[in-house]
Amino acid sequence: MIALSLAEIAGLLGGTLHLVGDDTADTLVDGTVDTDSRLIAPGGIFVAKPGEETDGHRFVGAAVANGAALALVEHVVDEPVSQIVVADVVDALAVLAEAVVARVRAAGNLRIVGVTGSNGKTTTKNFLLRILSDEGETVAPIASFNNEVGAPLTMLRVTEQTRYLVCEFGASAPGEIARLAGLVHPDVSIVLMVGLAHAGGFGGIEETARAKAELVTATRDGGTVVLNLDDPRVFAMRALAEERGLQVRGFGQGAAADVRAEDIAVSATGTSCLIVDADGQRLPLRLQVLGAHHINNALAAIAAVSVLGVSTQDAISRLETVEIAERWRMQPMGGDRVRIINDAYNASPDSMAAALRTLAQIVEPGQRTVAVLGAMSELGENAGEEHDRIGLLAVRLNIQRIVVVGADARRLFLAAIGEGSWDGEAVFFPTSDEAFAYLQTELREGDRVLVKSSNSAGLRHLGDRLGESFS
The missing domain is CATH 3.40.1190.10 (Mur-like, catalytic domain)
Structure with missing residues (x-):
């Protein structure tokens, strides 16, 4: 961040400045700003954001231990750091x-x-x-x-x-x-x-x-x-x-x-x-x-x-020098024997369809396509219909093994079964651990495996496990 005095920051925010130690209103701060106390570096500004599961005000001390020079808070905390009190730290x-x-x-x-x-x-x-x-x-x-x-x-x-x-x-x-x-x-x-x-x-x-x-x-x-x-x-x-x-x-x-x-x-x-x-x-x-x-x-x-x-x-x-889009986004893993594509950071109907089409396009004769699929979140009333559509698409693309993981994705599995993948081509597992155990014995040389789900389904970690196992 650019250098600003404590008084300038308080004025910009309409907050109340509480000084600690040798700090004065003219003390300059130019460190990084973060809501995670673990990422605060010396001279940084810690934003004590209240959350659903915890409250950032509890971690002001940890931020100070990491060198925080200023805390943005919604109430004064008994810690040795200057603080600016505002009505809402996110605002x-x-x-x-x-x-x-x-x-x-x-x-x-x-x-x-x-x-x-x-x-x-x-x-x-x-x-x-x-x-x-x-x-x-x-x-x-x-x-x-x-x-x-x-x-x-x-x-x-x-x-x-x-x-x-x-x-x-x-x-x-x-x-x-x-x-x-x-x-x-x-x-x-x-x-x-x-x-x-x-x-x-x-x-x-x-x-x-x-x-x-x-x-x-x-x-x-x-x-x-x-x-x-x-x-x-x-x-x-x-x-x-x-x-x-x-x-x-x-x-x-x-x-x-x-x-x-x-x-x-x-x-x-x-x-x-x-x-x-x-x-x-x-x-x-x-x-x-x-x-x-x-x-x-x-x-x-x-x-x-x-x-x-x-x-x-x-x-x-x-x-042309970019090797991957981002971790867990069409990320190649595994090895030459079994190639894992971990794309389970996020998923929507459009990105799920695009990833399945990519899987179908990258196989060569003698190789097999395997799609490990979890739920797509935040689709509201469209969720059922869109999971159906992805199940149908996977079958129509001739994906040879469809492994569906998690109760929220079960409708995708049922759609694949209904489309004709009823003789072992499509399988369902309630948990990632069960899916991993199955894939450990099912995957074979030449398989090309897509792992795809929304972040909340957690399949990115299953993708990591598979990538390590078959590296």
């Missing part, structure tokens, strides 16, 4: 982030890129980070820091030397993207797609589309919006962008896209295509990341950085 975190980014931006060097979409945000964020880091100091979210806490924590990592800030905006209800993106008003905003991820919180896909369009509304005056022209709901956001006087750059596979992909091919070692940019250049791209769906994420990143002056060739060269 205060957002206010502080907005103020810090505004100060850095006023210096004239900071450009901000925002990313949203039902799927692909984290991969696209990582692609942007890889490309822009060669241009200058770039701050981007750790993992999927895209909510009311994670997004401001990312913003607060900027300093006077930061040239690019990449923000990932997630949401589970209307208004969340508007609130978060409104803290920074991106110069370049990317909308990847509108799908059923978190649809239960929005009430349906049309409401989800309106929520994603909040990023277009929050884009800085005179900025640029990068839209997926292959998604009709995203394409429709062009009208809103043009109404605001924003520049629009489209990506996709259609001829109207400013950056498009042709001749997409998927193999067990990566994904390739031909990139055609707005200048008519036709350049090959060979991603190490598995899955045709990641080509659109690459297109979005290339289109966005072109606004910032990065050439298509430079963007492609840097993208």
Whole structure:
């Protein structure tokens, strides 16, 4: 974070400053900001966030032991550290982030890129980070820091030397993207797609589309919006962008896209295509990341950085060095005998379908496809129907073993059985331990195994166990 005095921070937050030890109102603080006391480093600011299971105020002492110079609290804690008392520490975190980014931006060097979409945000964020880091100091979210806490924590990592800030905006209800993106008003905003991820919180896909369009509304005056022209709901956001006087750059596979992909091919070692940019250049791209769906994420990143002056060739060269999208996202594990693809950090109907198609595409003659599938969360009233659809798709893709794990995913198993996978091709296990024991004896040389579920289903740890077992 940029250096601010204790008095400045208290003033920005409208909080009450309680000084401890040798601190004065003019004492400067410029350490990292975090809600996890274990991650606090000397000079850091600890945000004592109340939670459902515990209360951050209980860990102020641990933060002090790690060198915290300041605590943001909702009531004074008896610990030897200066504290600023505010009504709501999460709200205060957002206010502080907005103020810090505004100060850095006023210096004239900071450009901000925002990313949203039902799927692909984290991969696209990582692609942007890889490309822009060669241009200058770039701050981007750790993992999927895209909510009311994670997004401001990312913003607060900027300093006077930061040239690019990449923000990932997630949401589970209307208004969340508007609130978060409104803290920074991106110069370049990317909308990847509108799908059923978190649809239960929005009430349906049309409401989800309106929520994603909040990023277009929050884009800085005179900025640029990068839209997926292959998604009709995203394409429709062009009208809103043009109404605001924003520049629009489209990506996709259609001829109207400013950056498009042709001749997409998927193999067990990566994904390739031909990139055609707005200048008519036709350049090959060979991603190490598995899955045709990641080509659109690459297109979005290339289109966005072109606004910032990065050439298509430079963007492609840097993208080709990315080995995995993120841990637990199409992450190759295991060995040559049995290859595990651990994609169980998150799941929606769209990402589940894309991962299954990738699995079907990467096998060679004599190899077998195995899908280990868990529940997709936050689908609301669509949950049953969407689990049915994935079960049917797995059978129709001729996935040779379908291993369904967890009671919440049982309907997926029943759909696969109903579609014809009733002779041992589809099996169900209530727990990951039971599934692991089965797979230990079932998997054989040449198997290609996808592990896919929402984070809450916990199959990412099953994927790790399988990866280690068959390494």
